[in-house]
Amino acid sequence: MLSDEELDAVQWVHIAAIHTPEIQMKFVRDIRRRSDARLSAGTYGFMARRSPDKVRALMESVDVFFLNEFEFNMVFEDERPPVRPGQVLIVTRGAQGADVWQGDHCTRVPICPAQPVDLTGAGDSVCGGTLAGLSRGLHPTEAVALGAAVASKTIEDAGMRGLLATQRPDIEARHRATRRDGRVHISERQRDKIGEMIATMADAQPFSFVGPHFPEIGDPAAIDFFFASILHQFGFWSASEGQYVKPTWAQWKGQALKGSDYCFAAFRRLVDRDPASLSPRSQATWRWQDTVELFADDSGEVPMPVLATHHTLSRGYGRDLWELGREPKELVQAAQRAVDPGAYLLTVLDHISGYREDPLRKKSMLLILALGQRPERFIDLRRCKTLTPVVDYHIMRSCLRTGLVEVSDQSLRRRLIDRQLLEPADEEMVRRACYDAMEALMEVSGRDIGTIDYFFFGARKRCPEMTTPDCLSCPVEPICQKDLQMFQPVIRTTFY
Template sequence: MVRPARPRASRRISREADPVAPRQPRLTSGPRLAVRPRLLVVGSPSLDLLHFRGRSVRSAGGAGLYTALAAQRAGAEVTVVAPRPDPMPRELEPADRLLDWRGPIIAPEALPHFEIEYLPDGRTVYRQAVRGSEGDIRFGDVPDAGPGAFAYVVPLLDPELQLGIARRLSEAGVRVGCGTYAPGIRSHGEVVARVVEASHYFFCNEEEACLLFGSIDDVRVAPGRVVFVTRGARGARVVLGDRWIDIAAPTVDELDPTGAGDTFCGTALARIAAGDHPAIAARGAAACAARTVTAVGPAALLSDDPPPLAPADDRVRLEPDRIRRVARVIASAPEARAFDFTGPPFPEPGNPGALDFFFAGTVQQFGFWHARGGRYEVPMIASMGGRALKGSDYLWAAFRRWAAEAPDELTPAGQAALDDADFGHGLRDDDGRNPLPAGSLHPACARAYGRGMLALGLTPASLLAEADATERPLARFLSLLDQVGGYKEDAWRKKSALLAAILSQRPERFLRFGEGEDVPPIVDYHCQRSCLRLGVVTVAEEALAAKLANREVVSREEEEAVRAACYEAVEEIRRLSGRPMGAVDWFFFQNRTRCPEMSEPDCPACPADAACAHRTELFQPVFRTTAY
């Protein structure tokens, strides 16, 4: 018999805190949601005997259990699909209270059970592995989740069974994650390779990645697919089609390594379902996995404490009082209004080429500055039609001309076919040269965007239609861009968020938002400069502060520390001000004229002058990136 759904025990998943707490990186960078995401986990809990550090402990276990508990703790509502023992063993009672466990009734002794020994040299030895009833799971046991839902299918000790369930879920429109294990790859490598192809999100460790792909650097998947490679103390790698992002792991005192990888899987999928970029989801997942191994079995996942957050970078911290003061200014400032992206140089409302213009043009919104000798030199200023235009103003004007001269070249197919000379012609200045300082990065992004859209079978209009067909259009819109070259590489989604703001604020209202949705912060270098000078963030490390003041090129890690803090500060300002992010972003963007790069700030003209720390010596991180 299949057990019907029943109410689950509630558990506190967020702590009461000051409205602007001391700096703690947020677990999510996705759009705000009014409801918790739902996740199906197909895979059975088990009863295990663990040997580690001279101890032997009986514990609840199983990939399905750890994955489900981690997802639940990360904020998802979880349904576990697996045979359910009756009576319920004592070790599994806490999980049974928290999860919606559905499946045929079995005797407790039919559960899978494992005996695992962790050796001091890091090796793991399975003394006993009994498959039990997990192999009896069938697709008919899986409840209808509906298109757009998320599911995770554990290896099931039978890759063929896993593959069949994953394929049928995917055919039903479900976003499917799958895991693997080394013995399964060694004995059924071709089947596991097909599991990878059937998965939207595939999880493996470094050994398994080497068995499947040859090396971790050779991991590649089709466009729109993501592979997470966990690397123990070295963190994880997130492979987005043909690009990767490496994630660090917190340092902890490991006690019991059981379930670390499964905790990572459950947390990452829950956060992706909630709206996170896969790399941001992986940061939270790495933190949760690290916490899990500090306790025996799933004890850390059963805690009433809030889930751990990714470690804070103490080089840059939030300033809560200054954030409150700036938020109060923005709450009432006339300058804090959402811009509608009309007027020169934008397409007129109703222009049939507007979507191609904005999708292709926003990909290029980065890198408008020159460096020399390891320091920032000047912002980009170029001439078009006898007018000197700065940065993004020049880019939009050039794209408007391009749209008039060769509109087909702005379509995904047109962008995919561009060579560097074609791109340079489209962006030419009055001297006939491409003035963009980032050089070949720009045409490469154009081609990546076009090829990514073509590989996914998308156009701007069809992407928006797919997003609009869901209850959470913004979340789906951002997750689709997470699969598209030129957008997907930035975990903080600056260009994706900017495009969402444009499409939602244009008179055509190309993109609608669902209940509780709003765009994430749009953190470019103007925003970072304002945050630093306003004092809503403080650079605590003297060496980094000196680099910023001297406008020196910084490292990737230093840039990340500043940008992450600014992201959180802007999100808190939005929350406290009560204004939509479009209004908050326009306030910060307009601040570029009051607090510019190359001249003294015009403080009296700034509405936030009374709330400002006037750290005018500080400058945004000087770091070449395609993100902003």
């Protein structure tokens, strides 16, 4: 048994499948009594077949639970697994990959390609790699992908020999390779040019999230505003017959606003009228008419292209926070007490409907930047060790048009130019390349992600979707590749 001193030093404790669920539960109760460490556990076939109810009880008692497909079928048969908000269930399915349940949301994570020799230890390797990823702060699906990379090394040799001979960089490279391919890549030349240019721009600064569409400085409802409104920062465009048609515009107080600004303005109107309606409990019971009234423009029309999705996410967001017993203000206070405020918030947001779905955490990171860049400084970004890129379609369009990210696959390039709806795998390759490009610019320029993000986000006005770019007003113009026919990936997602 771990001593109190040893428990104080760990973030995670895994309880292996040892004999019976009752014995595992004894460990769970003892560790819960003595530590705040997060707990994971697994089971095995005989236990799942003999005592499915006890395995269920064990699963309910831990934060992360691992099952293979056979065990899952024994325990749950044809039922949807009862995964609570804040919990992760991982079901490995052999060559079909793994299902990652975050509450009631499920994502299929593909396997990492390998040349199998001995499958012994594959499940344990997925478990170990996943927990290593979670302890590093990875999104649950990214952590499982890391676990799959570990397993791919294990099965390529007999026993544990291959894995024990493997160095961490080998695992990282394999993990990375499964999420990217050679069709889309960063231009090192443009990376260096643009990064060096941003480094010298004295006027490049992070956005303060202050203005007519945001709460007044000092407004007690500001934290609730940002949590609830950034949830809806996605999908401001329309398509027809498999092709992008136009961005979303709406009238607000006689002014034409694009989708992102209009979304913030709609919530600003709600804050002024009824700030209590932003509470998790209120959002959990949000009515369809509430959603319609929230997003209605000056004429009473609702411009949001996927209004039903916004409604569903509002209710899910409120439900998850309510069931977890958390309030946005309390979460921010807890984040400020944490060693790394950003990492703390990301861990929580990975379990909140509307934020949890995106492995690259665009909305989650935008929320963190808003909280840290507001004049109130709700969180201290200087103590956030890992601030990652905020990659939306404006960022991707800028990356492609400036030549920072290049597409060598002619078929994919043509679909981007023609603004056709993409398959998820194609969109992911472009988006991850743009994500990598933003990280590279941080390193080359020495500037923070808030500055780089706002610089590129501002390009939506200089280099918009539907009208001729204003290249002369763009600071990138002297070094831009001006690949102006390129367009962002077109895909219907709640990520951005």
